[in-house]
Amino acid sequence: MARRPTVVAATLLLVVSLAACAKEKPSGLPTLTPGGGDSTSDSSSGTVPVSTAPTVADTPITTGPVSPSVGPPSSTGVHAGKIVTSTPDQKAVADVFLRYLALRLAAYNKVEVDLSAISKVATGQAISGVKAAVEQLRSNKQHTIGELYVNIPGVQVKGTTATMRSCMDNTTIDVDVKGKAAENPVPYFSVDSTFEKAGGTIWVVKTVRFTQVQCK
Numbered sequence: 001m002a003r004r005p006t007v008v009a010a011t012l013l014l015v016v017s018l019a020a021c022a023k024e025k026p027s028g029l030p031t032l033t034p035g036g037g038d039s040t041s042d043s044s045s046g047t048v049p050v051s052t053a054p055t056v057a058d059t060p061i062t063t064g065p066v067s068p069s070v071g072p073p074s075s076t077g078v079h080a081g082k083i084v085t086s087t088p089d090q091k092a093v094a095d096v097f098l099r100y101l102a103l104r105l106a107a108y109n110k111v112e113v114d115l116s117a118i119s120k121v122a123t124g125q126a127i128s129g130v131k132a133a134v135e136q137l138r139s140n141k142q143h144t145i146g147e148l149y150v151n152i153p154g155v156q157v158k159g160t161t162a163t164m165r166s167c168m169d170n171t172t173i174d175v176d177v178k179g180k181a182a183e184n185p186v187p188y189f190s191v192d193s194t195f196e197k198a199g200g201t202i203w204v205v206k207t208v209r210f211t212q213v214q215c216k
Contacts, residue, residue, distance in 0.1 A: 076109050076144075076172075078102045081151040090155040092203045093162045093195050096121050100205045101148060104130050105172065108144035111137050122205040123198065129208065137174065142182050146172030153216070160197035165190060167215040190215040 078101045085091045100121045107113045113134050118127055137143060149169040156163045168189045174182040194207045 075147065076105060077147045078105060079147060079149045081149055083152045084154050087157065089157045093155045093157065093164060094152050096203045097164065097166065097193060097205060098150065100126065101150065105144065105148065107134050108137060111143050125207045126205040140182070142174045142176055144172055144174050148172060160200060162195040162203065164193050165215065166193065186212050188214040
């Protein structure tokens with residue numbers, strides 16, 4: 001999956017990738033965690049199933065394990081590790097990012113973008129990058145398997161915009177129709193993301209930039 005961070009100038013482990021953006025207004029976005037003001041929270045109160053190829057089992061967002069297992073990936077999913085937030089807006093930003101990663105990985109796994117779903121959690125480059133990556137996978141007759149392990153050390157919110165750097169351990173990899181790896185795995189990513197509060201009410205991912213460096 002190392003190739004796609006370059007495609008989006010930012011992609012996913014781990015959620016992490018140019019066509020026209022979907023015009024649907026985000027609405028009714030559920031959160032993955034209960035509300036609250038704890039300084040550290042795990043996005044684990046709900047699950048977001050990641051769609052899969054026929055030979056890969058469904059995997060939701062979970063809390064743990066916090067690091068990849070040894071060996072090639074046998075499933076597909078996003079795992080929330082240490083998620084540090086202290087306000088409702090920070091929690092909402094972290095939650096929508098995890099949901100975006102799950103939908104993003106599902107699109108790469110199925111080689112199909114669920115525009116209705118992803119338009120509720122993302123806009124702009126965060127969507128167009130996924131569409132471009134899926135087209136590349138389809139052209140190469142490949143799909144993605146593996147898992148992302150996401151840590152979010154903090155979220156910076158300023159009015160109706162937010163920024164965040166997340167740290168990911170990664171086992172995702174592109175494979176061909178026979179399941180043979182089509183690339184060398186990238187063990188970790190540092191991901192810089194921006195967000196906006198659509199309509200002044202719902203946080204959505206605006207841009208993502210994946211860098212192949214390890215962060216803490």
